[in-house]
Amino acid sequence: MTDDDLGLTYAYFLGCITPNRYPGIEAATKRIFKEFGIETKEMVGASCCPAPGVFGSFDMHTWLPVAARNLSIAEEMGLEIYVTCNGCYGSLQEADHLLKEHPKLKERTNKVLNEFGREYKGTTKVNHSIVILHDIIGLDKLKERITKPMNDVNVAVHYGCHFLKPREVRGHGSSETPYILEDLVKVTGAKEVEYKDKLMCCGAGGGNRTADTVQSLEWTRQKLVNAIMAGCDCMVHPCAFCHLQLDRGQAEMNKAFGTNFNFPILYATQFLGLAMGLSQTECGLDIQTTTMPEKLLK
Amino acid sequence: MGTLYEDIVAYGGEVFGEEHMETLRECVQCGKCTGGCPSGRNTALRTRKLFQMALLDLREEIFNAPELWFCSTCFTCYERCPKGVKTTDIIRIIRNLAAKEGHMSVPHRMIGVYVLKTGHAVPIGPDQMKLREAVGLESQPPTTQHPKNKEQLEQVRTIFRTTNYDAMIDFDWETMNLRGMKKGGKK
Known part of the structure; x- marks a missing residue:
């Protein structure tokens, strides 16, 4: 283990554009993080974040449980999340913020997630990749x-x-x-x-x-x-x-x-x-x- | 159905809290929102006018205005409003109400179709799988679109059914497309 080995592991929330249009962003980010001992774990079964200005504009009441479902995947993994898209950052961090601020909203959202045995607990954190570069790697x-x-x-x-x-x-x-x-x-x-x-x-x-x-x-x-x-x-x-x-x-x-x-x-x-x-x-x-x-x- | 203001507070309040939505009433028409709006310099969107129209209960006029959809949700006005009006969130909720009453373009409804089919607003295709391989990644990421994750995709579909999003965009579960839509996206 070198001095540069941070020994950290994050769940990578891929979203849509990064893996499906610009995989170079995914590859470069994973390669740099690995250089500094940051391990990336995939979030199996994650979906669209969903886009905050798009689904947030069409129906906030659909946008929120889809985002909460994605957060619950990282919670199950016991890991904090990192993202490579401001849209994903926007959605996941905003959803996490709203659900923590409003207990009734959390209860209502979990009723939707309970239909398929999931629960949002509020135990993960949403990080942007450039903040990890700036503040964690330094x-x-x-x-x-x-x-x-x-x-x-x-x-x-x-x-x-x-x-x-x-x-x-x-x-x-x-x-x-x-x-x-x-x-x-x-x-x-x-x-x-x-x-x-x-x-x-x-x-x-x-x-x-x-x-x-x-x-x-x-x-x-x-x-x-x-x-x-x-x-x-x-x-x-x-x-x-x-x-x-x-x-x-x-x-x-x-x-x-x-x-x-x-x-x-x-x-x-x-x-x-x-x-x-x-x-x-x-x-x-x-x-x-x-x-x-x-x-x-x- | 109440006044547009009441509906904004009620529908948006369930997510953001009513106080957040009630800031609309604080608008003094100073125009700082419009002055810094990147859309306003290129489109007919006038955020100040939009809020005055909302307070005057000009529901149909707002819902039928194409410029309602030219806000990129950049939050510039949200940060600059001297009265603390939660501008961008109010615009998103006005759009939610417009969409619920059937004012939603076909391209916007199609984004929902992609998510219902794959879990992604921007799905992957064979060409992009090759791009992934070119940078040394697995050809398909382990997301809802991966054939191994059908059950996970079904969870996303369940959410859309529970909130009636499928009905809102007139989604046909048999064709997995908008109802009455022909191949190539033409109605």
Whole structure:
């Protein structure tokens, strides 16, 4: 056992987009966590979180028991959860928060779960993968493992929405002056660059992408233009759903708007993975829409 | 059925607590929500107007407004509201009430179909299984869509039946699709 071996085990709540569209995010996260002695256990039989802005918009009374069912799987495993998508974070952490705040709601929700012998007890905790990187592994340990520093790389940080907000549920301090992603980018030696409307939404959430995809892509287009205008080489973020909108969205907007975007999009662990010496294949960056420039791979 | 305000407090109150929903009454129409709204700069969504309409009980007008569905639930206005109106949660509950009364688009209803079929809003297909193998993962994750986990998938379906979500989207259990839906998603 080395100093870097944390000897921790988490239940990985996969959700939908990470395992079913961007498995590179799953692979890179598992590989980095393993490097630091964090073991990942799969949550067998987990479903969609379900999407907080989507199912939360259609019927909160269905959204809640589905989320509670997912939480109960981790409770049975006796483990805390980690997620790689702000949507999953949004749903599972919000559901956990509401069920702990309102005992009657917990009772009503458990009546639904009891139909198939499950129970939500409130004994797990929902963690975001980038918080584990920042607070559990820590910047010092990460820094020691950077073998390919990103010294001349300018990075646009994109938070997505449900990582920071609502603050009363998330607990990561100010939603207007965040620092976690900035710290993780800087630890690689890269420069974190301020750009116009940095905290703006990607456009996909709340059923907006489904309601009108092209309209939602206009938000994304503005976001990318702002990052490019500020001289950024790539965008680093903590959300699989944002990844879909920002990455595949570029192919969709090139078709819809006649543009020619190919602006590199990386999940936080994909970016850190490259800096720690993983190949772009190991991080799944060669099986997505946007391509990685030499600058990020050297 | 009461006024729209009463329904918001009653339906949303069961999940968030009534006090949370009653913050709607505190709205002073300052417009800070609309000023910082990423949707408002691109769409017809005016959050301030939406809340005034809700307080004026303009139920049908709100339920029939396409822009009701252009909020991305980013929570920017929720954090900035100087009166503590729980904006995003109120918008989600207004949408819940609209959906219950049949105001739900076909693409939005289809998301429910995917979950009822696979447990996932975004299911996996053969092409994506190859992508998983390319990064050294099992071809299929051990979630509800995995053939080994039929019983677990059935639990998710039971929830949707219990809350009548299947009826709300007019789901046909025989075809496992929306009722009257032809192949390719055309009604």
